[in-house]
Amino acid sequence: MAQYDFKTIEEKWQKTWADQACFRTDVSRKKRKYYVLEMFPYPSGRIHMGHVRNYSIGDVVARYKRMQGFNVFHPMGWDAFGLPAENAAIKNSTHPAKWTYENIDYMRTQLMRLGYSYDWEREIATCHPEYYRFEQEFFLKFLKKGLAYRKKAPVNWCPSCHTVLANEQVEEGLCWRCDSEVQQKELSQWFLRITDYAEELLADLDQLVGGWPERVLTMQRNWIGKSVGAELAFSIKGMDEQITVFTTRPDTLYGATFMSLAPEHPLVEKLISGTGQENDIRAFVERISKMDRIVRTAEDLEKEGVFTGRYCINPVTGREMPIYVANFVLMGYGTGAVMAVPAHDQRDFEFAAKYGLSKVVVISPRDATLEADSMVEAYTQPGVMTNSGEFDGMDSEAAKDAIVSMLGAKGLGRPTVNYRLRDWNISRQRYWGAPIPVVYCDACGIVAVPETDLPVELPLDVQVNPDGRSPLPSCASFVTVSCPACGKPSRRETDTMDTFVESSWYFARYTAARNEDSPFTAEDIAYWMPVDQYIGGIEHAILHLLYSRFFVKALRDEGYLSHDEPFQNLLTQGMVLLHGSKMSKSKGNVVDPDEMIEQYGADTVRLFCLFAAPPEKDLEWNDKGIEGANRFLSRLWRLVDELEGALTACGPCARVASLLDPIGRDLRRKEHDTVRRVERDIENKFQFNTAIAAMMELVNTLYAVKDELRGHPDGPLLLSSAISSVLVTLSPIAPHICEELWARMGYTRPLALEPWPSYDPEALKTNEVTVVVQVNGKLRGQITVPTDASSAEIEAQALADQNVARHIEGKTIVKTIVIPGKLVSVVVR
RNA sequence: GCGAGGGUGGCGGAACUGGUAGACGCACUAGACUUAGGAUCUAGCGGGUAACCGUGGGGGUUCGAGUCCCCCCUCUCGCACCA
Numbered sequence: 001m002a003q004y005d006f007k008t009i010e011e012k013w014q015k016t017w018a019d020q021a022c023f024r025t026d027v028s029r030k031k032r033k034y035y036v037l038e039m040f041p042y043p044s045g046r047i048h049m050g051h052v053r054n055y056s057i058g059d060v061v062a063r064y065k066r067m068q069g070f071n072v073f074h075p076m077g078w079d080a081f082g083l084p085a086e087n088a089a090i091k092n093s094t095h096p097a098k099w100t101y102e103n104i105d106y107m108r109t110q111l112m113r114l115g116y117s118y119d120w121e122r123e124i125a126t127c128h129p130e131y132y133r134f135e136q137e138f139f140l141k142f143l144k145k146g147l148a149y150r151k152k153a154p155v156n157w158c159p160s161c162h163t164v165l166a167n168e169q170v171e172e173g174l175c176w177r178c179d180s181e182v183q184q185k186e187l188s189q190w191f192l193r194i195t196d197y198a199e200e201l202l203a204d205l206d207q208l209v210g211g212w213p214e215r216v217l218t219m220q221r222n223w224i225g226k227s228v229g230a231e232l233a234f235s236i237k238g239m240d241e242q243i244t245v246f247t248t249r250p251d252t253l254y255g256a257t258f259m260s261l262a263p264e265h266p267l268v269e270k271l272i273s274g275t276g277q278e279n280d281i282r283a284f285v286e287r288i289s290k291m292d293r294i295v296r297t298a299e300d301l302e303k304e305g306v307f308t309g310r311y312c313i314n315p316v317t318g319r320e321m322p323i324y325v326a327n328f329v330l331m332g333y334g335t336g337a338v339m340a341v342p343a344h345d346q347r348d349f350e351f352a353a354k355y356g357l358s359k360v361v362v363i364s365p366r367d368a369t370l371e372a373d374s375m376v377e378a379y380t381q382p383g384v385m386t387n388s389g390e391f392d393g394m395d396s397e398a399a400k401d402a403i404v405s406m407l408g409a410k411g412l413g414r415p416t417v418n419y420r421l422r423d424w425n426i427s428r429q430r431y432w433g434a435p436i437p438v439v440y441c442d443a444c445g446i447v448a449v450p451e452t453d454l455p456v457e458l459p460l461d462v463q464v465n466p467d468g469r470s471p472l473p474s475c476a477s478f479v480t481v482s483c484p485a486c487g488k489p490s491r492r493e494t495d496t497m498d499t500f501v502e503s504s505w506y507f508a509r510y511t512a513a514r515n516e517d518s519p520f521t522a523e524d525i526a527y528w529m530p531v532d533q534y535i536g537g538i539e540h541a542i543l544h545l546l547y548s549r550f551f552v553k554a555l556r557d558e559g560y561l562s563h564d565e566p567f568q569n570l571l572t573q574g575m576v577l578l579h580g581s582k583m584s585k586s587k588g589n590v591v592d593p594d595e596m597i598e599q600y601g602a603d604t605v606r607l608f609c610l611f612a613a614p615p616e617k618d619l620e621w622n623d624k625g626i627e628g629a630n631r632f633l634s635r636l637w638r639l640v641d642e643l644e645g646a647l648t649a650c651g652p653c654a655r656v657a658s659l660l661d662p663i664g665r666d667l668r669r670k671e672h673d674t675v676r677r678v679e680r681d682i683e684n685k686f687q688f689n690t691a692i693a694a695m696m697e698l699v700n701t702l703y704a705v706k707d708e709l710r711g712h713p714d715g716p717l718l719l720s721s722a723i724s725s726v727l728v729t730l731s732p733i734a735p736h737i738c739e740e741l742w743a744r745m746g747y748t749r750p751l752a753l754e755p756w757p758s759y760d761p762e763a764l765k766t767n768e769v770t771v772v773v774q775v776n777g778k779l780r781g782q783i784t785v786p787t788d789a790s791s792a793e794i795e796a797q798a799l800a801d802q803n804v805a806r807h808i809e810g811k812t813i814v815k816t817i818v819i820p821g822k823l824v825s826v827v828v829r
Numbered sequence: 830g831c832g833a834g835g836g837u838g839g840c841g842g843a844a845c846u847g848g849u850a851g852a853c854g855c856a857c858u859a860g861a862c863u864u865a866g867g868a869u870c871u872a873g874c875g876g877g878u879a880a881c882c883g884u885g886g887g888g889g890u891u892c893g894a895g896u897c898c899c900c901c902c903u904c905u906c907g908c909a910c911c912a
């Protein structure tokens with residue numbers, strides 16, 4: 001009697017897999033490939049349960065597909081640049097590089113302890129110069145093309161940390177690190193022109209339908225936020241200036257009665273000069289501009305505005321439209337100027353009501369008339385044009401194009417498309433990131449570092465400043481450089497790139513991870529990309545997944561890649577919760593994977609993560625539940641342990657020559673049916689929870705029949721086959737225990753290299769089948785009939801059933817429906 | 830408000846194309862083995878004494894509805910003054 005000593009077993013098999021290089025990538029490219037990838041971790045120190053769940057799902061997919069005969073690609077790496085390293089370095093008086101590499105080393109051993117089947121020979125860390133040198137190369141290509149550019153832009157600035165923050169790092173207006181109030185600040189920043197790809201990023205989402213969760217596709221569509229409309233020009237009374245608006249409703253132009261400008265609109269100052277109201281208006285503009293972005297864009301914010309004293313001219317009616325500055329108009333969308341049509345826009349309606357501005361109805365509903373004075377809210381639906389000159393009577397939808405082309409002929413309008421998507425600010429005033437490879441020269445301006453000088457290495461011989469300020473600007477050996485163009489002394493860019501840049505192409509880099517000459521090779525890209533199955537948290541639905549899609553398209557257009565989309569299929573796994581909320585250190589509700597592995601073993605931890613909930617759903621951690629998972633593995637262990645002498649290495653779904661009595665036949669059917677169900681459940685949206693349930697059922701059956709079957713002529717063979725099937729199908733989920741039991745059964749080749757078993761459809765057949773009998777739709781009886789019984793025979797037997805007979809007694813049978821093998825439905829009156 | 834996805838035992842969750850609702854697991858109950866057991870094994874486990882009733886509520890289609898159709902309630906997530 002051997003104990004289930006998971007600790008020894010797990011170490012033993014991890015070593016065997018490594019020694020035999022079981023998971024090294026096959027580069028022969030002969031077989032059909034399958035690239036499975038989990039989002040790589042940030043090396044924060046230790047893995048958490050979310051990682052365990054993510055990587056367990058991925059590992060089952062990898063191992064399953066490998067057994068299915070695919071050439072599986074399953075790499076792992078580290079998203080190693082980022083702010084936490086600097087914070088930790090400050091706190092612990094160390095260096096971000098040291099902290100990061102130590103964390104990587106520790107977390108790698110944690111992942112290894114979980115028995116994941118990664119090809120560690122392709123491991124990458126994004127903070128390594130051999131990685132980010134290519135990122136700098138891409139940046140230079142983008143710069144040359146105009147896809148990377150520098151402009152002055154408002155950013156979130158934390159005065160205490162001396163740095164900009166990403167929007168995600170601002171929590172309700174406060175810095176996530178120090179809780180200081182975040183300010184808006186104008187800074188020159190580097191941007192990537194992701195908006196150039198807005199249309200393709202939107203259109204190609206259609207290619208991902210079916211492969212990606214619908215809600216992620218929707219979120220991306222909303223984020224890109226395409227609206228089709230027109231830009232229309234309004235001249236200003238008494239000034240040689242125009243105001244251009246963006247509108248999706250050019251059909252309402254005849255009803256535009258005033259104009260609203262964003263407080264930041266560049267024309268505001270010009271408009272108000274000489275009106276005598278400059279001070280009031282400036283005060284208003286300043287008050288609104290200073291407002292917190294979140295507060296200002298809240299829906300329930302009261303609409304308010306101030307009249308500039310100026311008018312513009314409605315180009316079709318000639319009406320003089322007062323120009324207002326309004327708090328609800330955003331400079332960041334469209335042109336920062338909105339033509340106001342109070343009769344047909346709710347915001348304008350409210351604004352007009354507040355300031356006594358007139359409204360003109362220009363679209364009527366088909367079955368009613370609208371009176372401007374009696375309206376209680378704006379009419380925003382399509383309808384029939386009215387009060388619109390030559391367009392009266394036209395369908396309002398058709399009038400959109402008609403009005404724009406009429407204005408277009410006069411040079412006052414053009415059709416245009418607006419996106420909510422903004423260009424991607426990749427500048428970070430932080431140290432621990434990839435340097436942006438440009439130089440500022442007093443004579444030459446912005447000069448690109450020549451590609452031959454790459455990488456621009458991040459200097460490691462610096463100390464992080466206690467206040468968080470980047471040490472780079474004061475690092476003379478880094479900053480001072482001679483201009484690549486003219487040779488004169490110049491200054492290096494000290495901003496580093498947003499870490500989302502590194503994660504936007506790492507999945508492609510794995511395909512040629514050790515190639516030093518180029519980031520990718522055409523052959524590897526053509527064979528391995530795109531990723532067949534990507535797995536990660538929903539929190540990346542927009543940022544990482546959108547940036548990566550953009551990068552693939554941009555790199556494709558530079559000739560690096562040959563595909564349009566990085567991730568064919570996406571699985572967004574749910575969170576791991578404890579007591580109903582996300583595990584977090586600050587809340588103190590964390591379950592440490594190390595402790596769980598120590599207590600129950602990696603196989604149990606993996607099994608529980610996959611069994612407790614379907615992958616997309618949140619998983620509530622349950623101490624009793626993990627014990628249950630452990631109990632199942634122990635039961636399996638004891639089963640094999642007890643039968644060991646009787647078991648043979650006959651293979652799963654083994655052929656059984658002689659005729660079987662019912663108990664043997666039932667076990668055989670259960671075995672083959674289990675293989676069928678496990679395969680179906682994994683293929684169908686990775687439903688590991690029900691696949692595991694099927695395996696549990698088979699183990700339960702084995703317990704029920706083992707004693708009786710041992711004495712039968714074919715008993716040991718049947719038991720050996722069924723147990724082999726359990727071990728093979730369970731091995732992607734709990735690989736160590738399965739390997740050990742597999743070896744103890746007498747198999748000599750590692751289970752990791754075993755093919756997936758194929759069940760025999762013949763073995764699923766039965767001689768008899770249970771048929772249920774309904775009378776008027778209610779279940780009244782069950783009968784057992786031969787599988788090949790005719791409908792008439794089944795019907796006769798059903799009507800003969802005692803309980804059925806009782807319910808039809810004295811009534812007339814109107815109709816009888818027989819579904820062979822399923823049910824009989826009798827309708828009586 | 831818009832969009833996406835959910836509401837099934839005490840709990841996590843099953844139910845293939847409409848066909849025995851509650852698989853599997855947790856918890857619980859009883860029993861067995863034990864000096865003892867939070868170990869293991871066996872049995873039970875939606876409600877109701879029963880007829881029957883039960884998948885958020887109400888209609889409908891059907892021989893038959895958790896599953897299809899209509900209306901409503903509710904929860905989670907994302908977006909949200911986008912002109």
